[in-house]
Amino acid sequence: MIEHCFSQSAARTAKELIVISADPGLWRRSQAPLIEYVEKIKAPKPVVLYYKKLIPLMYRWGIFNSLAPLKWLMATIAGFFRPISRSPFTRRDLQEVAIKSAALAAENFVLALTAQGFQTCMMEGFDEWRVKRLLKMSWSERVVMVVGCGEAAPDGTWGPRFRLPLESVVKEV
Numbered sequence: 653m654i655e656h657c658f659s660q661s662a663a664r665t666a667k668e669l670i671v672i673s674a675d676p677g678l679w680r681r682s683q684a685p686l687i688e689y690v691e692k693i694k695a696p697k698p699v700v701l702y703y704k705k706l707i708p709l710m711y712r713w714g715i716f717n718s719l720a721p722l723k724w725l726m727a728t729i730a731g732f733f734r735p736i737s738r739s740p741f742t743r744r745d746l747q748e749v750a751i752k753s754a755a756l757a758a759e760n761f762v763l764a765l766t767a768q769g770f771q772t773c774m775m776e777g778f779d780e781w782r783v784k785r786l787l788k789m790s791w792s793e794r795v796v797m798v799v800g801c802g803e804a805a806p807d808g809t810w811g812p813r814f815r816l817p818l819e820s821v822v823k824e825v
């Protein structure tokens with residue numbers, strides 16, 4: 653695994669390497685329990701419709717993204733008249749949705765470990781294809797992040813912390 657992270661020091665010195673993955677097809681697994689839940693708690697009708705009708709419509713991409721042009725057209729027409737969700741249309745779009753959730757999970761995981769007094773390093777520097785093969789992941793999954801965890805080694809990072817000026821990353825409108 654360390655080699656698949658290019659043998660970088662954060663991987664070499666970590667006690668554990670945790671791989672965070674995302675799968676754009678997993679929504680199918682969560683749909684039934686979510687519908688059961690919103691019906692059980694008697695959620696407002698738009699919420700039930702969202703899980704029952706809108707999610708299956710938006711989260712299916714069809715063979716070779718064949719549903720994407722139709723979904724794009726429907727969203728674009730409806731979008732002239734009211735604010736509307738303009739994504740996901742393609743499998744790639746849905747990967748983006750899954751990756752957002754997985755990245756949030758990665759952040760929570762890192763914060764939880766930090767709160768327990770451990771150190772982490774989130775890494776994007778890895779060979780995704782090799783990591784997937786090593787962990788026997790399905791072709792549809794994406795490796796979002798490899799997180800090195802443990803007690804920080806003196807040589808774990810190659811230099812002191814660097815911060816960009818706040819005004820270069822925050823835009824006030």
Ligand SMILES: Cc1cc2nc3c(=O)[nH]c(=O)nc-3n(C[C@H](O)[C@H](O)[C@H](O)COP(=O)(O)O)c2cc1C
Nearest residue numbers: 660661662663772773774775776777778809813814
């Ligand atoms: C998307 C992303 C990819 C990163 N990839 C790597 C990596 O491959 N190797 C590494 O040493 N640091 C990598 N970093 C930087 C570390 O995760 C960094 O230490 C972390 O963001 C926390 O920074 P801080 O300790 O300065 O707060 C990456 C950061 C981000 C946001």
